[in-house]
Amino acid sequence: MRNGLRWNKQRNMNLAASRRSRKNGILLFTLFFASIILLISSRLENEYMQSVRGAFADLAAPVLEAASLPASMARRAFDRANAYLDLFEELDRLKSENQRLQQVAWRAEGLERRLSQMRTLLNAVDEPALGFASGRVIADARGPFARSMLLNIGAENGVKAGYAVINEDGLVGRIVNAGERAARVILLSDLNSRVPVLVGPSASRAVLVGDNSSTMTLQFLPADVTIYPGDEVYTSGHGGLFPRGLRVGVAIKDPTMELRVGAHAKLDELEYVSVLFFDSPILVSKEADELVSRRASREEAKLLSGAESEETPIRAASRPSSRRR
Amino acid sequence: MRAGPALHDTTFMSRTFPKLAIGLVIVIAAMPLGLSSDAVFALPLTAMMLVFVFSSLRLVTVRPWFVFLAGLVMDITTAGPFGFWALVFLMAHCFGRAIAPYGPGLGPIGLWLAFIAAAGAIGALGWAVASLYFMRLLDPYPMAWGLIAVILFFPFAAWALERLVRIGQPAGNLSFRS
Numbered sequence: 001m002r003n004g005l006r007w008n009k010q011r012n013m014n015l016a017a018s019r020r021s022r023k024n025g026i027l028l029f030t031l032f033f034a035s036i037i038l039l040i041s042s043r044l045e046n047e048y049m050q051s052v053r054g055a056f057a058d059l060a061a062p063v064l065e066a067a068s069l070p071a072s073m074a075r076r077a078f079d080r081a082n083a084y085l086d087l088f089e090e091l092d093r094l095k096s097e098n099q100r101l102q103q104v105a106w107r108a109e110g111l112e113r114r115l116s117q118m119r120t121l122l123n124a125v126d127e128p129a130l131g132f133a134s135g136r137v138i139a140d141a142r143g144p145f146a147r148s149m150l151l152n153i154g155a156e157n158g159v160k161a162g163y164a165v166i167n168e169d170g171l172v173g174r175i176v177n178a179g180e181r182a183a184r185v186i187l188l189s190d191l192n193s194r195v196p197v198l199v200g201p202s203a204s205r206a207v208l209v210g211d212n213s214s215t216m217t218l219q220f221l222p223a224d225v226t227i228y229p230g231d232e233v234y235t236s237g238h239g240g241l242f243p244r245g246l247r248v249g250v251a252i253k254d255p256t257m258e259l260r261v262g263a264h265a266k267l268d269e270l271e272y273v274s275v276l277f278f279d280s281p282i283l284v285s286k287e288a289d290e291l292v293s294r295r296a297s298r299e300e301a302k303l304l305s306g307a308e309s310e311e312t313p314i315r316a317a318s319r320p321s322s323r324r325r
Numbered sequence: 326m327r328a329g330p331a332l333h334d335t336t337f338m339s340r341t342f343p344k345l346a347i348g349l350v351i352v353i354a355a356m357p358l359g360l361s362s363d364a365v366f367a368l369p370l371t372a373m374m375l376v377f378v379f380s381s382l383r384l385v386t387v388r389p390w391f392v393f394l395a396g397l398v399m400d401i402t403t404a405g406p407f408g409f410w411a412l413v414f415l416m417a418h419c420f421g422r423a424i425a426p427y428g429p430g431l432g433p434i435g436l437w438l439a440f441i442a443a444a445g446a447i448g449a450l451g452w453a454v455a456s457l458y459f460m461r462l463l464d465p466y467p468m469a470w471g472l473i474a475v476i477l478f479f480p481f482a483a484w485a486l487e488r489l490v491r492i493g494q495p496a497g498n499l500s501f502r503s
Binding site (some may be wrong): 038042064139150 | 353355389392393418467
């Protein structure tokens with residue numbers, strides 16, 4: 001009798017365990033399936049995914065901002081300790097650099113004078129100054145498959161997707177996603193980064209391509225062009241995404257003697273960056289065209305209805321109010 | 326990592342601590358630490374290692390949906406393909422659960438070897454999935470360096486985590502699932 005009861009109890013326990021394990025198996029299968037579906041949707045660049053990422057970035061921004069403070073303080077302390085160790089070497093380097101820069105400044109003054117004379121002769125129009133907003137890097141999303149970062153400024157500061165991001169050394173990347181209070185920047189070294197550039201004194205056109213490593217490659221260089229290590233690389237402005245002439249990097253030879261580009265900006269150690277409010281001229285003109293056509297159709301409708309047309313000024317895409325350079 | 330009677334008391338260290346530890350590593354992975362390009366896999370793979378360890382410990386309750394959500398959060402914070410880390414963490418969870426019944430018999434070296442095999446399989450599968458996602462053969466070295474780092478770190482981490490989750494448990498309690 002007692003043996004029978006024990007056997008029944010054991011049987012019930014085994015049944016419950018097998019039911020639980022089956023349930024777990026179904027749950028695991030569902031979650032694996034969901035992961036694969038999410039991967040496919042992400043690959044297809046589903047808009048809903050992008051909005052989820054943007055919303056999450058906004059939500060996580062305060063947490064990440066608070067969490068990043070000790071990390072950046074520790075990094076600064078480490079850098080300072082390193083700087084103390086290399087103080088004398090740094091002093092020698094700065095002395096020689098200062099001598100070189102004095103010569104460069106003297107030459108630059110002369111060139112500036114000549115340029116101003118030429119501009120007067122040509123009656124050239126000055127390019128408008130670019131607005132910008134500066135922010136701090138609050139999260140380093142340099143994950144295995146992406147080289148990006150999160151800034152603590154967003155749409156409410158005038159940041160939009162597509163804007164160029166720079167620091168004191170040069171171009172860093174561009175905004176890919178702007179939430180209200182946070183924005184994601186794709187770095188030059190990211191696998192998906194493509195920047196039209198000019199290379200060297202001959203200003204040969206090329207496209208700077210990231211491959212998730214610390215340096216970038218140049219694609220679509222004309223076959224007859226020779227690039228030397230040390231040649232400067234800067235934005236060409238083609239395509240209208242970036243303003244022309246932003247410093248990007250310098251041509252280098254990697255250990256396999258392949259030509260690559262090292263960014264001037266230290267992409268691994270970014271802390272403060274600025275977002276340039278540069279609207280693509282194509283987009284601006286498209287918006288202006290849309291406004292003109294809208295106004296024309298409105299006036300036409302008013303004329304047909306006998307009403308007087310109302311004057312409304314046409315404005316190109318407005319720039320956000322911010323500090324001006 | 327000892328064997329013993331199959332007792333299981335739910336404590337803060339066995340129920341909440343694993344979730345907090347995984348969450349903390351995910352937040353640290355998102356911090357601007359200035360790691361070099363070759364070291365970027367190390368922190369996400371550390372989170373994967375934690376999932377493996379906690380899934381193999383008998384005293385700990387880590388549910389698959391938590392593992393999945395942790396992976397999704399990692400995907401968002403690292404701006405990678407959505408669903409990639411969820412898939413990797415789920416694989417680590419399955420491997421952890423699969424070796425759990427053999428845990429007490431394996432011993433520390435056996436457990437380490439099991440993790441090396443699991444990490445190798447997960448790394449290879451992850452690299453294949455990522456290459457398929459980006460439609461090009463990705464550089465395998467950063468993933469390999471990250472795996473080597475977590476494999477070397479595993480014995481210390483597993484030993485420390487096992488002791489931490491045992492805090493508050495009766496003396497004879499098993500660390501591994503039975």
